[in-house]
Amino acid sequence: MRSLSAPAKNTWCPGCGNFAILSAIKPALNALEEEGLDLDRVVVVSGIGCHAKIADYLNVNSFYSIHGRVLPVATGIKLANPDLTVIGFAGDGDCYAEGLDHLIFAAKRNVDITLIVHNNRVYGLTTGQYTPTSPYGFKGRSTPGGTVERPLNPLEIVLSSGGSFLGRGYSHGIELLKTLFRQAILHKGFAFLDVLQVCATFYNMYNYYNQRVYELKDHDASSYSAALKKIREWDYNSEAQIALGLFYQRVLPTYEQSFSHLSPLVSPEREEAIRSTLESYI
Amino acid sequence: MMKVIEGSHAVAHAVMCCRPDVISAYPITPQTHIVEHLSQLVADGKLNTEFLTVDSEFSALSSLVGASVVGARCYSSTTSQGLALMWEVLYNSSGLRLPLVMTVANRALGAPLNIWNDQQDSVGARDSGWIQLYAENVQEAVDMTPQAYKIAEDPDILLPVMVCMDGFILTHVYEPVYLLEQDKVDSYLPPYRPAVVLDTANPKTFGAFVDPSKFTEYRYMQWDAQIRAKQKIVDAALDFQKIFGRYYGGLIDTYHAEDAEIMIVTMGSVIGTIRDCIDSMRAEGIKVGLTKIRSYRPFPAEALQKALKDASVIAVIEKDTTVGNQSALLTDLKAALYNSKLRMPVLGFTAGLGGRDITVTDIRKMVEISSRAKDGVAESDYQFLDLKKELL
Numbered sequence: 233m234r235s236l237s238a239p240a241k242n243t244w245c246p247g248c249g250n251f252a253i254l255s256a257i258k259p260a261l262n263a264l265e266e267e268g269l270d271l272d273r274v275v276v277v278s279g280i281g282c283h284a285k286i287a288d289y290l291n292v293n294s295f296y297s298i299h300g301r302v303l304p305v306a307t308g309i310k311l312a313n314p315d316l317t318v319i320g321f322a323g324d325g326d327c328y329a330e331g332l333d334h335l336i337f338a339a340k341r342n343v344d345i346t347l348i349v350h351n352n353r354v355y356g357l358t359t360g361q362y363t364p365t366s367p368y369g370f371k372g373r374s375t376p377g378g379t380v381e382r383p384l385n386p387l388e389i390v391l392s393s394g395g396s397f398l399g400r401g402y403s404h405g406i407e408l409l410k411t412l413f414r415q416a417i418l419h420k421g422f423a424f425l426d427v428l429q430v431c432a433t434f435y436n437m438y439n440y441y442n443q444r445v446y447e448l449k450d451h452d453a454s455s456y457s458a459a460l461k462k463i464r465e466w467d468y469n470s471e472a473q474i475a476l477g478l479f480y481q482r483v484l485p486t487y488e489q490s491f492s493h494l495s496p497l498v499s500p501e502r503e504e505a506i507r508s509t510l511e512s513y514i
Numbered sequence: 515m516m517k518v519i520e521g522s523h524a525v526a527h528a529v530m531c532c533r534p535d536v537i538s539a540y541p542i543t544p545q546t547h548i549v550e551h552l553s554q555l556v557a558d559g560k561l562n563t564e565f566l567t568v569d570s571e572f573s574a575l576s577s578l579v580g581a582s583v584v585g586a587r588c589y590s591s592t593t594s595q596g597l598a599l600m601w602e603v604l605y606n607s608s609g610l611r612l613p614l615v616m617t618v619a620n621r622a623l624g625a626p627l628n629i630w631n632d633q634q635d636s637v638g639a640r641d642s643g644w645i646q647l648y649a650e651n652v653q654e655a656v657d658m659t660p661q662a663y664k665i666a667e668d669p670d671i672l673l674p675v676m677v678c679m680d681g682f683i684l685t686h687v688y689e690p691v692y693l694l695e696q697d698k699v700d701s702y703l704p705p706y707r708p709a710v711v712l713d714t715a716n717p718k719t720f721g722a723f724v725d726p727s728k729f730t731e732y733r734y735m736q737w738d739a740q741i742r743a744k745q746k747i748v749d750a751a752l753d754f755q756k757i758f759g760r761y762y763g764g765l766i767d768t769y770h771a772e773d774a775e776i777m778i779v780t781m782g783s784v785i786g787t788i789r790d791c792i793d794s795m796r797a798e799g800i801k802v803g804l805t806k807i808r809s810y811r812p813f814p815a816e817a818l819q820k821a822l823k824d825a826s827v828i829a830v831i832e833k834d835t836t837v838g839n840q841s842a843l844l845t846d847l848k849a850a851l852y853n854s855k856l857r858m859p860v861l862g863f864t865a866g867l868g869g870r871d872i873t874v875t876d877i878r879k880m881v882e883i884s885s886r887a888k889d890g891v892a893e894s895d896y897q898f899l900d901l902k903k904e905l906l
Binding site for chain 2: 296299329330332356361362374375376399
């Protein structure tokens with residue numbers, strides 16, 4: 233079994249939820265390796281933010297994209313070489329703000345890639361500003377009087393955009409993360425995981441989450457309406473229990489499959505007939 | 515009032531004194547402290563402005579376009595990748611002749627990913643129609659802010675202005691700064707009262723389609739406004755001096771230029787080091803001087819021809835390159851000299867990319883290379899300073 237640890241020095245803060253994601257993706261990938269996954273055919277794509285350093289810490293092929301553009305880069309990699317297993321890591325500032333349009337279109341197209349969002353609900357790398365998932369009234373460094381916007385619910389966005397795999401994890405729950413990462417990577421289509429990844433320095437939510445999270449049980453993940461109901465149970469703002477686990481999964485044709493089903497614009501026979509006609513004039 | 519203050523906070527204070535109606539920005543290193551401090555001033559009730567924390571730099575500048583056409587005085591700040599993301603709106607806002615003011619905390623553009631200072635970001639936007647002013651130190655960045663509004667909002671100009679200050683070197687430094695006094699800013703900078711705004715009582719359209727029969731004329735008027743802005747930039751600096759007593763030159767400034775055989779031309783914070791270096795070289799009898807670019811757009815061609823006329827060699831030092839040609843200021847300067855009678859050698863040095871320091875030793879080296887060119891020793895007329903050959 234190959235070590236997935238890279239030699240780069242880890243610079244995340246002590247207590248950062250990113251460690252849990254890193255600690256869960258390694259065994260998830262190693263378990264898949266035991267079952268035949270070639271780790272040299274795994275590509276990790278990250279964005280801009282604290283999360284992005286995961287590309288430095290994982291001993292697989294990786295690509296640092298610019299802010300917000302994890303998904304278009306991951307999509308391009310997958311389309312150009314569909315044999316690769318492409319795993320995107322993005323932040324909530326990265327993916328739900330500047331890159332939000334790409335999230336909608338990745339779900340709409342059902343590209344066969346995995347997206348793991350480190351959703352700490354704060355800009356960590358720029359030291360503590362509000363993000364699209366910060367709660368109403370969040371007092372960050374760009375909103376010292378409290379933000380006057382309500383957060384968006386990324387799972388609801390992805391579900392309504394046609395997402396075929398939706399789950400939520402929590403950085404204080406590595407076993408569930410391992411399970412979700414495995415399911416997501418194995419899913420044929422766009423697998424979306426929102427991970428409540430706690431930023432211990434700028435928005436420490438461990439106590440808050442610990443009191444509210446629960447794992448989905450007896451949930452019908454094939455049902456759109458059941459998924460929507462569970463997704464709406466907590467809107468990232470109001471007081472509610474927070475469900476973790478797989479909300480929704482269905483099998484749909486993937487984007488790259490639809491490309492391979494396209495027939496050539498001109499059949500070889502017709503192309504040959506055109507060529508011979510043209511050559512007759514030379 | 516003089517205060518030892520972080521550069522970003524001093525600029526935020528200057529922005530506050532200009533009484534903007536709308537501020538819109540997105541956090542990005544090394545600009546973040548400017549807008550964070552502005553948001554704090556708003557939260558503290560010291561700054562009465564509508565502060566938008568938006569989802570991207572593209573949204574930041576786009577929202578200011580909307581605010582500006584209804585007559586609001588607007589402000590934003592960004593850097594590097596953020597400025598690149600604004601690209602479409604840079605042209606849009608200048609074409610619409612909206613007098614926005616934006617501080618650019620100069621930073622390298624990736625790839626490779628780098629958060630440190632050079633000037634590739636704003637220099638790359640030189641053709642976008644924005645006026646570009648470059649500050650040497652925090653005090654000048656502060657003082658340029660009301661000057662920028664004065665120039666932008668002049669009814670004869672109506673163009674957006676970037677105040678460029680080197681990221682980290684100026685944004686994160688603590689140095690003694692004279693903070694602007696509100697009453698003085700109020701007498702220097704009158705409230706913004708545009709003649710043409712969106713008004714339901716008198717409907718107009720902004721951003722309308724213009725066909726080939728008129729497009730060239732619109733572009734010409736924009737070009738002409740930048741050329742005319744040269745005098746306004748000089749006037750804005752002189753008017754500022756009358757009220758605040760501080761002056762940094764108009765389009766350019768010079769230092770020990772009188773009898774300089776070797777003239778350095780550059781812009782931004784490296785000038786502080788160069789001044790010190792000139793002092794010590796002058797003491798050794800080396801006739802070296804400095805011409806500082808304050809306004810890069812509009813480009814001060816005539817002022818440069820005058821300032822450089824007696825030099826034997828010119829050394830252009832800049833923190834950018836034009837991949838596929840030589841660097842930007844260098845080629846601009848050479849273009850300005852070609853149809854003049856000046857025929858001294860002009861050497862270009864790209865230095866300080868991605869945060870690499872430009873040291874006194876570096877400056878001396880560039881002066882030595884230029885001195886050899888003065889004496890007729892042929893050498894490359896454009897080079898990247900101190901390339902690490904082992905990395906190539």
